[in-house]
Amino acid sequence: MKRLNWRKPFSIIALMGIAALLPFCGPPxxxxxxxxxxxxxxxxxxxxxxELIRQHNERxxxxxxxxxxxxxxxxxxxxxxxxxxxxxxxMFKENPSRMAMNAKIREMADKYGLDVxxxxxxxxxxxxxxxxxxxxxxxxxxxxxxxxSDFDCPYCVRIQPTAQKIRExxxxxxxxxxxxxxxxxxxxxxxxxxxAANCVRKLEPDKYWDFFDTMFDETKLEQTRVENGAKKLxxxxxxxxxxxxxxxxxxxxxxxxxxxxxxGEKVGVRGTPSFYIDGEALTNLTPEQFEKAVAEKxx
Numbered sequence: 001m002k003r004l005n006w007r008k009p010f011s012i013i014a015l016m017g018i019a020a021l022l023p024f025c026g027p028p029x030x031x032x033x034x035x036x037x038x039x040x041x042x043x044x045x046x047x048x049x050x051e052l053i054r055q056h057n058e059r060x061x062x063x064x065x066x067x068x069x070x071x072x073x074x075x076x077x078x079x080x081x082x083x084x085x086x087x088x089x090x091m092f093k094e095n096p097s098r099m100a101m102n103a104k105i106r107e108m109a110d111k112y113g114l115d116v117x118x119x120x121x122x123x124x125x126x127x128x129x130x131x132x133x134x135x136x137x138x139x140x141x142x143x144x145x146x147x148x149s150d151f152d153c154p155y156c157v158r159i160q161p162t163a164q165k166i167r168e169x170x171x172x173x174x175x176x177x178x179x180x181x182x183x184x185x186x187x188x189x190x191x192x193x194x195x196a197a198n199c200v201r202k203l204e205p206d207k208y209w210d211f212f213d214t215m216f217d218e219t220k221l222e223q224t225r226v227e228n229g230a231k232k233l234x235x236x237x238x239x240x241x242x243x244x245x246x247x248x249x250x251x252x253x254x255x256x257x258x259x260x261x262x263x264g265e266k267v268g269v270r271g272t273p274s275f276y277i278d279g280e281a282l283t284n285l286t287p288e289q290f291e292k293a294v295a296e297k298x299x
Contacts, residue, residue: 050268053123065116069105072112111249125279126267130177133260134201134208138172143297148179148264148274151194151215152187152225156273160216162287166294173298178212180260192248194257196230199247200239207237233291 032039041049070084077087086108095101104257108114128146147163149156167176180198182190193215214233215224224233247253264274268281275282275290277297282290 020260031258050123050126050281054268054270057123057283061116068116069109070115072108072114074110075112123268123281123283126276126281128179128267128276128279129263130175133177134212136209137170138175138176139175140256141173141175143173144175144177144278145294146177146179146276148181148260148269148272150182150187150190150272151197152190153183153272157216157218157221159273159287159290160213162290165281166291168296169291170298174294179264180257181264181269181274182257182261184252185271191254191257193224193230195248195253196234196244198253198256200237201244201274202247202253204237204239207239210237 026166030041041052044052073084077084080087082090091101091104095104095284130144130146145166163176167174180194182194184191197208197211197215200211211233214220217224223229226232231244231248235241268277277293282293285293
């Protein structure tokens, strides 16, 4: 995942589907009555409330995106003197691969200046405990950015230059907190890397961010993702081998990582990277929008 849940290339499969908004009674208006007492979305637990709003937002955004892409195809088909079906059939013949088709769709979107801004309500802010977590920037800063990431998540790797740029730009005006969120089902080796990172932090605290940055360095994946790559990296940073082996074998270290995962799931994290600014989730943002969101929070 996922992830900030960054904007992905348009899927031609989604384009071909018929977009429609299903009847929806928004969560704020829905009510249930029991024994004379009325219950609303505010009575649900935090995780359920966030997930409902997220699902609604995603349905609206997807329907809107599908609608405008269909309109774009209709416009192009009309210019070519064809029906939409005929136009799309010809496009598939000319661009048989998914990559080629998506490139053609993006070219058309750029020509029309197509931009999707669903302008949906923000998810409610959540309370994320950050005591004891690794921090970059100013621990006393008024604005806190919390990052839930997975060392084996490619999107997490790719967002690091943007995260670094933001930290360098705003310096001690922000507090940047890292939370472990290995996606164990799809990245079975990620847990071991996160445990290793926490052991480096425990044994050689000053080396933790060196380990972190190297693990997320796209140019060094061949070295860090080999067997025992995390251990080799830790030892190269001066961590004692015997102490490191003892640490990673300690069940408490994995429990520490699981604590971050459980907390993330509670506040609605479904994939990586996921970012929160003062408890407000940032979703479906480009790197530029991410930086803008931080800037607006600081102003």
